Amino acid sequence: MSEICVITGGGSGMGLAAAKYMPKDKVIVVSGRTMSKLERAVAEIEASGHKAYAHTCDTSDRNSVRELAEFCAGLGKITNVINAAGLSPAMAKQEQLIRVNALGTVYVNQEFSKKMEAGSVILDVSSNSAYLLPKFLINEKQYKLALKDEDKFVQKMIKKSNLAKTDYNKAGFAYALSKNFVLWYARYSAKEYGKRGIRVLSLSPGLIATDMGNLESDNAGDMVSQTAEKRMGKPEELGYAIATAVDERNGYLAGVDILCDGGATTLKKL
Ligand SMILES: NC(=O)c1ccc[n+]([C@@H]2O[C@H](COP(=O)([O-])OP(=O)(O)OC[C@H]3O[C@@H](n4cnc5c(N)ncnc54)[C@H](OP(=O)(O)O)[C@@H]3O)[C@@H](O)[C@H]2O)c1
Incomplete structure (x- = not known):
């Protein structure tokens, strides 16, 4: 049976980038909202030696995620889930950021x-911005609302992000809150699914030169100068970190976040 x-x-x-570092015997399914982008990705992944499929899915829609999970299960045994779908402050307003980044993670992990x-693994991609929030904005009790009353959860997260002054900063707070939620929810999932032998962890990139990172770079403040090497990360560096974190040989890596930001978060405290 295919993995x-x-x-x-x-x-x-x-x-x-992560797809290309996965073992060649894994069948890769790439998903997102834009089929033309996925088809180009499949061609690149196949050129690197994998069998690959494209399947559209909007992770902010539970039915769409369920349908993707069914498609994947129909192809073989799902061993690795890398949840990298996300939107950034320059791409969307507060509500969409919370629905895609936070609730999307709930739907992916659950479905x-x-x-x-x-023996299988889920890795949820968060962000180092999750570490930058003032402590009073973080309320894990409120995060549990995402599992009981999604609309109330979204409203509460928007209300908190409205404490910022400008429209961009409101979206920035919503993004950071949604990614802080991902840290919590990946830990929660690790406890929940660990009982069944499913490993869950998160990984938080810093500023990385992808479409999203390049779009955000003008607003990234000191994020580059605070890194050890004074540079943005490369997509392939993050791809390698993700692919190794989801490797079966890393079977004891669960319930943690891997902060992969070139030192931006930890070095500024020195
Ligand atoms: N680049 C950075 O500096 C940085 C820093 C910290 C964290 N991150 C996180 O890293 C992850 C990967 O981002 P990236 O930097 O690789 O940027 P990217 O190239 O823009 O990749 C994000 C992907 O998510 C897909 N997507 C967006 N909304 C979606 C939705 N509702 N449902 C399904 N797919 C969706 C996009 O495709 P479609 O638009 O076609 O759907 C896109 O292919 C994101 O979660 C991001 O928040 C990035």
Whole structure:
């Protein structure tokens, strides 16, 4: 039976880079909202020696995620889920950022875990911006609302992000909050699905030269000068980090976040 690695947001950036570092015997499914992008990604992944499929999915829509999970399960045994789909402050307003980045992660983890077995792994991509929020904005009790009352959860997250002054900063707060939620929810999922032998972890990139990172770079403040090497990350560096984190040989890496930001978050405290 084929082993399937599904990558949401796999049509570009780090998700696409990760695909190329996966073992060649894994069948790759890339998904996102734009079929033309996915078809180009499939051609690149096949050129690197994998069998690959494109399947559209909007991760902010549970039915769309469920349908993607069914498609993948129909191809073989789902062993690796890399949830890299995401939108940034320059791309969307507060509500969409929260629905895609936060609720999308809930849908991906919940719908895929139903189809996964012991020995498989889910990696949720967060962001180092999750570490930059003032402590008073972080309320894990409120995060649990995402599992009970999605609309109330979204409203509360928007209300908090409205504490910022400008429109861009409101979106920036919503983005950082949605990614802080991802840190919490990946840990929550690790506990929940660990009982069934499914490993869950998150990975937080810093500023990376993908379509998204290049779009955000003008607003990134000191993010580059605070890194050890004073540079943005390369998509392939993040792709390699993601692919190794989801390798079966890393079976004891669960319930943690891997902060992969060139030192931007930790070095500024020195
Ligand atoms: N680049 C950075 O500096 C940076 C820093 C920290 C964290 N991150 C995170 O890293 C992840 C990967 O981003 P990237 O930098 O590789 O940027 P990217 O190239 O823009 O990749 C993001 C992908 O997500 C897909 N996507 C967006 N909304 C979606 C939705 N609702 N449903 C399904 N797919 C969706 C996009 O395709 P479609 O538009 O076709 O759907 C796109 O291919 C994101 O979660 C991002 O938040 C990036």
